Amino acid sequence: MMADAEPILLSETRGHIRLLTINRPERMNSLSPELSDELIKAFVDAGADPDVRAIVLTAVGDRAFCAGADLKARAQEDTEGKPFQPLLSRVQRYVFEVVYETVKPTIAALNGSAVAGGMELALACDMRVAAEHALMGLPEAKRGKGAHFANVMLPRMIPSGIAFEMLYLGEYINMDDARHWGLVNRVVPRGEALNEAMRMAEMLCENAPVSLRRMKETAVRANGLPVPVALRLNEGISPYSSEDRVEGVRAYVEKRKPVWRGR
Structure with a gap:
């Protein structure tokens, strides 16, 4: 009898923190359709759990936080003639949108490099703590792909010229540059990203959950709105x-x- 397969997403609760760990190190923690579905379910569940005040997302190993879409799997599907379904045209919700709109504070602990969809996954979180050896980049232009979420979010987060350089050239940046442009909050030694992210999560869990939720929801929904409209959000x-x-x-x-009672 075959042993049960390892789960592709590990979930545990530490106090008021939900820790989610991508577990596909043999594929550089790349995003398969199954993993995307698991991430959507996990973030929705954590967002609805009244005992969870913060969500930390990381991955197994120290090579990659997430290498983006599983291109080997996609190449096989192309060979088999399976049509590509655009992310916003599927039955499932858009995974980056789900992470971005989660009402609880979110922190990505980048144990390794975050590239392509992996960088987009990190950008969908509120804050990012990165190991010093990690790289970030959006090589979609080199693969004939789109980087749809990054196209929208990156120019809102950093100067547009730097955003377009990353998108157009598809080159990777190191963590010194990522910190300089505000793409990561903190850079720590190899192996320490999760510890630092958990420390930050524990600190924010000391604050009022009602206030944290209001801050998150208002900041997300106010993004791009005229100031008079944004100020009237409730x-x-x-x-x-x-x-x-x-x-x-x-x-x-x-x-x-x-x-705190959270009410």
Whole structure:
């Protein structure tokens, strides 16, 4: 009898943190359709779990966080004559969109390089902590592919000229350059990305979950809106009328640690 296959996405909960770990090191943690589906389910589940206050995404090994789409699998499907389904024309939701719109704070721990769809997956998270040996890049123009999510997001995150250089040339950048342009929050020694990401997640979990959710939802939905419209957004539970706001003020006055209820 054959042993059960290893799961392609590992999930565990540490306190109020949901840790998701991509487990395809033999394929550079590349995105297969099955892995994309698992990521969608995992982020939706974590977003709906009232005990989860932050999500950390990482991968097995130290070579690659994610190498993007599984091109070997796609080449086989092309050989077999299977049509390519555009990401926004499938039954499943768009995985980068799901990660980006998750209402909980998200941190990508880049244990290794994040390229193509792997870089897009990292960009979909709120913050990124990277190992110093990692590389980032979007080689889609060299493969005849599209980088649709990066086309939209990258010019919003860094100067447009640098974004177009990365998109047009398809060259990789090191973590010094990534930090300089604000693509990663912190650069740490090899093997320390997850530890630092978890430390950051633990720190943010000390803060009011109602406030964190309001910050995340407003920031995501306000992106690209005119300021007068964005200022009138009222996304999710209002922290101003929440129990957490009352508790936070009381705890400050009483010089004690607040006990958050998330409501």
